[in-house]
Amino acid sequence: MPSFTLLGQALVSGLLAGGLYGLLGLGLSLSWGLLRLVNIAHFALAFLGAYLTYEFGTELHLNIAFALLLILPTFFVFGVMLHWLFKRFGVGEFGSLLVTFGVAVIIESLIQWFWTADFRRFETPYASSSFKVGPIYVPALELAAFLTATVLAGGAWLWLNRTYVGKALRASAEDAQIAAAFGVNHRAQSYLLSGLCSAFAGVAGVFIALISTLAPSQIWTWLGVVFAVVIIGRLGNPLGALAAGVLIGACEGLAMAVISPAWAPVVSFSILIVILLWQPRWL
Amino acid sequence: MAISGNRNGSLGGLLAVGAALAFMPMMGFPAFYDSFFYVIFYWISLATSWSLLSGYAGYFSLGHAAFLGAGMYTSATLAVKFNWPFLATIPAAAAVAALLGCGIGALVFRLPRLRGELFALMTLAVTFVLATVILNTPIDGGSGVFLSAVPVPAIIKSQTGSIYLLGLAMCIITLAIAWTVSHSKLGLGLYAISDDEDVAEVKGVPTFRYKMIAFALSSGIAGAVGGVHSIYVGFLTVGETFGIAVPLSVILMSVLGGARHWLGPAVGATLITLALFGFASAGQTIIGRAVVALLLIVSVLCLPEGIIPTFLRRRRLAAARRLASAESARVEQEAAPAPSSASTPAATPVAVDVSNLKPAPAAQDARVVLEVEDVRKSFGGLQALRGVTLDVREGEILGLIGPNGCGKTTLINMITGHLPLSGGTIKLGGEKISGLPAHMIARRGIARTYQIPRPFVHLSTLENVEMCVRFGGRGSGAAREQALHWLSFCGLEQRAQAMPVDLNLRERKVLELARALAAKPRVLLLDEVMSGLNPSEVDTAIRLVRQIRDQGTTIVFVEHLMRAVVQLSDRVAVMNEGTLLTAGLPEQVMRDSRVMDIYFGHGHAA
Numbered sequence: 001m002p003s004f005t006l007l008g009q010a011l012v013s014g015l016l017a018g019g020l021y022g023l024l025g026l027g028l029s030l031s032w033g034l035l036r037l038v039n040i041a042h043f044a045l046a047f048l049g050a051y052l053t054y055e056f057g058t059e060l061h062l063n064i065a066f067a068l069l070l071i072l073p074t075f076f077v078f079g080v081m082l083h084w085l086f087k088r089f090g091v092g093e094f095g096s097l098l099v100t101f102g103v104a105v106i107i108e109s110l111i112q113w114f115w116t117a118d119f120r121r122f123e124t125p126y127a128s129s130s131f132k133v134g135p136i137y138v139p140a141l142e143l144a145a146f147l148t149a150t151v152l153a154g155g156a157w158l159w160l161n162r163t164y165v166g167k168a169l170r171a172s173a174e175d176a177q178i179a180a181a182f183g184v185n186h187r188a189q190s191y192l193l194s195g196l197c198s199a200f201a202g203v204a205g206v207f208i209a210l211i212s213t214l215a216p217s218q219i220w221t222w223l224g225v226v227f228a229v230v231i232i233g234r235l236g237n238p239l240g241a242l243a244a245g246v247l248i249g250a251c252e253g254l255a256m257a258v259i260s261p262a263w264a265p266v267v268s269f270s271i272l273i274v275i276l277l278w279q280p281r282w283l
Numbered sequence: 284m285a286i287s288g289n290r291n292g293s294l295g296g297l298l299a300v301g302a303a304l305a306f307m308p309m310m311g312f313p314a315f316y317d318s319f320f321y322v323i324f325y326w327i328s329l330a331t332s333w334s335l336l337s338g339y340a341g342y343f344s345l346g347h348a349a350f351l352g353a354g355m356y357t358s359a360t361l362a363v364k365f366n367w368p369f370l371a372t373i374p375a376a377a378a379v380a381a382l383l384g385c386g387i388g389a390l391v392f393r394l395p396r397l398r399g400e401l402f403a404l405m406t407l408a409v410t411f412v413l414a415t416v417i418l419n420t421p422i423d424g425g426s427g428v429f430l431s432a433v434p435v436p437a438i439i440k441s442q443t444g445s446i447y448l449l450g451l452a453m454c455i456i457t458l459a460i461a462w463t464v465s466h467s468k469l470g471l472g473l474y475a476i477s478d479d480e481d482v483a484e485v486k487g488v489p490t491f492r493y494k495m496i497a498f499a500l501s502s503g504i505a506g507a508v509g510g511v512h513s514i515y516v517g518f519l520t521v522g523e524t525f526g527i528a529v530p531l532s533v534i535l536m537s538v539l540g541g542a543r544h545w546l547g548p549a550v551g552a553t554l555i556t557l558a559l560f561g562f563a564s565a566g567q568t569i570i571g572r573a574v575v576a577l578l579l580i581v582s583v584l585c586l587p588e589g590i591i592p593t594f595l596r597r598r599r600l601a602a603a604r605r606l607a608s609a610e611s612a613r614v615e616q617e618a619a620p621a622p623s624s625a626s627t628p629a630a631t632p633v634a635v636d637v638s639n640l641k642p643a644p645a646a647q648d649a650r651v652v653l654e655v656e657d658v659r660k661s662f663g664g665l666q667a668l669r670g671v672t673l674d675v676r677e678g679e680i681l682g683l684i685g686p687n688g689c690g691k692t693t694l695i696n697m698i699t700g701h702l703p704l705s706g707g708t709i710k711l712g713g714e715k716i717s718g719l720p721a722h723m724i725a726r727r728g729i730a731r732t733y734q735i736p737r738p739f740v741h742l743s744t745l746e747n748v749e750m751c752v753r754f755g756g757r758g759s760g761a762a763r764e765q766a767l768h769w770l771s772f773c774g775l776e777q778r779a780q781a782m783p784v785d786l787n788l789r790e791r792k793v794l795e796l797a798r799a800l801a802a803k804p805r806v807l808l809l810d811e812v813m814s815g816l817n818p819s820e821v822d823t824a825i826r827l828v829r830q831i832r833d834q835g836t837t838i839v840f841v842e843h844l845m846r847a848v849v850q851l852s853d854r855v856a857v858m859n860e861g862t863l864l865t866a867g868l869p870e871q872v873m874r875d876s877r878v879m880d881i882y883f884g885h886g887h888a889a
Contacts, residue, residue, distance in 0.1 A: 038400065089584040093400065094343060098538060098583045101531055105576035109569045220527045224411045227404050262425075265415045269408040276405050277390060 005135045012136050014253020015246050019146030022245030023204045025229040027197035033236020034173040035190055036093050041100040042201050044107035047219045049205020051111055054122040071202040079198025080191050112216040120214040145207040156238035228272035294462050301455035308444030317443035323556050324450035328457040330536040330548035332504035336497040338542030341477030346406025348529040349413050350380040350502040354509025359519050362433040370436050373510040380506020381499045388498040392491055414525035427520040449511045457504050461545040471750050478739035485699050487725035487754030539582045541589025649676040652837050653806050658707035667693045669861040680838045682852035689858045691841045695808050699731050700724040728805035736791035738783035745779040748801045755802025773797040789820050809840035813847045
């Protein structure tokens with residue numbers, strides 16, 4: 001049995017890693033739950049964002065803020081265009097899964113063509129910075145990602161529950177025709193949401209670039225865990241996605257410490273399988 | 284769809300092509316061609332096996348890599364560690380993969396409301412769990428499994444030729460299975476499940492068993508394909524085997540070619556493998572992948588049904604147009620009055636004054652056929668039925684009325700077994716049917732119509748009815764003839780080849796009726812068949828219901844249209860707020876003050 005300090009360290013690392021899961025899951029959950037579109041390209045977009053951040057940082061020596069300034073509006077427009085495509089051809093839930101898979105592969109090919117299949121690492125001074133709380137080290141970047149995820153998820157929750165546009169979006173997800181009969185302009189709002197989801201992918205991408213090593217094939221390694229996060233957290237619920245991300249991250253962290261790092265993937269999927277079989281009301 | 288038409292020729296053609304291809308390795312081509320063709324066979328088998336469940340029944344699986352991998356590791360382990368002869372490992376690989384599929388199916392298909400996306404993710408999750416287990420146990424141990432010491436079964440002299448023949452055999456067997464399934468009762472049931480699973484169950488399809496069979500076939504074939512493939516690749520690693528590439532490729536291939544047609548996945552697999560190979564040999568692997576991805580996007584957007592079904596539909600439409608133009612030419616030539624209106628009695632207003640026809644009162648001593656005893660149902664805190672007791676006598680027409688939300692449709696859902704009871708029993712002919720799965724209740728002789736018609740949208744009108752003949756299980760004789768009989772009985776024979784989307788509301792309602800009759804039920808439950816019909820259509824429907832009863836069928840009908848209730852009912856039962864208020868002769872019931880209270884409000888007499 002590992003020591004309590006080690007367990008505590010594993011728990012904190014897991015919780016913070018879970019913040020990144022939540023950040024990635026946020027856009028996916030919103031577009032799946034509220035627009036009924038399963039966006040696999042979300043992962044590819046996040047990695048495109050990560051590679052762009054890497055490029056700006058290492059080749060052009062620009063501040064990360066510039067990367068964000070460029071990535072957010074571009075990705076927003078991309079999200080709007082993707083949504084236009086779905087609207088134009090009347091694509092359903094499964095159709096969107098297939099189409100966005102195609103988009104993901106195209107982005108992956110683009111990344112591989114531009115940056116090759118080699119591993120890339122964005123070296124920044126923050127990468128190794130951390131501070132100590134009691135006996136436990138808290139890595140600064142992971143904490144920043146976690147806080148960003150919390151702010152974005154909280155903001156999205158407030159937006160959906162406290163503003164007209166957010167409520168209208170939820171009403172349309174429930175029953176688009178009835179919502180339209182009450183004067184909800186679903187079209188404009190769904191474009192807005194779709195753009196925002198893509199922009200969230202960009203934010204997640206910046207943190208992926210700062211925290212982890214990049215390779216085009218990594219796009220697919222996050223897919224399983226983040227899907228689990230989105231389902232467990234309930235589709236369309238931003239706080240749920242964050243909570244599920246933290247839950248799975250913490251469980252993985254503990255599993256790594258107690259059993260062995262190699263068994264970590266079993267944890268998230270076992271949680272997913274158990275929850276799917278249990279089918280609680282909030283699912 | 285593929286199920287219509289008798290095309291045994293395609294199976295013969297498939298076997299002939301297979302036999303011809305079997306001679307290819309002996310022709311002395313370079314060994315490269317053996318491998319090249321093997322890869323095509325591999326993807327055809329894999330994509331076709333995926334479509335058996337996911338294409339036909341509509342449950343998209345993202346876990347095909349799990350079954351393929353289970354087969355690969357079973358074959359490799361048995362051959363390397365236990366020195367089994369390689370050919371003997373392939374059935375074992377199929378069995379292990381099929382067991383895995385059945386295990387997953389037994390868990391997930393029992394869930395009451397399993398949504399398609401959740402099934403997809405569930406299978407994906409199983410893939411990752413399996414991969415982790417194999418990686419961390421001595422099965423693989425993280426370093427992979429070499430099959431270098433395993434001799435390739437020497438079917439013919441050249442090694443690549445032998446692998447080619449194994450791949451070809453897999454491919455032909457898989458396609459033959461797909462053809463057989465898609466032309467069988469199983470296939471018909473799976474297509475129905477894909478369109479509307481609840482209705483399929485109520486029409487007599489054993490949905491759980493059918494899904495399990497399809498899943499076992501699908502995963503078992505993938506396992507066998509994996510067994511063969513292990514000797515082709517020679518070195519297994521977890522990363523290569525359980526990646527996302529396999530499930531997504533088979534989906535892409537099937538969707539491109541047409542996942543609901545037995546040959547669709549094969550066409551898609553061939554096209555994509557050729558395209559990928561073309562780009563790879565030109566040194567443009569990355570561009571090739573991007574182009575194939577683009578192809579996927581375009582095909583989902585522009586050909587959502589896939590190449591083969593789109594092609595077949597175009598051809599059918601063209602044939603229908605030719606037929607129609609030939610017909611109109613003939614009619615013009617003869618200059619005869621068009622006979623079409625006379626041959627559709629249901630479409631013409633009937634001059635008979637139906638209000639004068641008094642319903643034949645059912646004999647009071649008639650046998651009770653359906654007994655509903657103290658049936659209760661609650662949805663969470665809402666009590667939809669609070670103990671309903673009702674006897675239905677053999678050969679009578681019982682009208683079931685009551686305000687909206689009083690539990691009429693819930694009662695029908697209880698009788699057909701669509702929803703489980705919270706309390707009470709239901710008996711048919713003295714035999715308890717409550718608690719049985721819906722398809723068993725359907726086979727005992729209960730059929731229903733839906734208030735909002737729910738046809739199987741991918742089956743033609745005739746196939747919709749034929750499906751109910753075959754699964755209702757109480758008729759005898761050729762299913763197609765019976766289906767045609769019921770269509771013309773209901774006056775819908777002109778629309779036999781039409782698809783449900785092309786039918787108007789009246790025709791859809793009549794199709795509902797024809798589907799229910801096709802099962803030859805003892806008790807027929809009609810849920811608001813008259814709503815939305817115009818007065819002359821109502822007259823026709825009333826006549827039709829009488830004719831059905833005259834054939835000996837007992838009828839319970841839920842209706843808001845009082846004219847139909849009064850004209851048709853031998854007895855009327857009134858429900859209110861989940862209870863049975865009263866039941867009796869129409870005149871008595873209508874004069875009951877409690878009934879008048881419900882319909883006209885309190886104090887109506889004042």
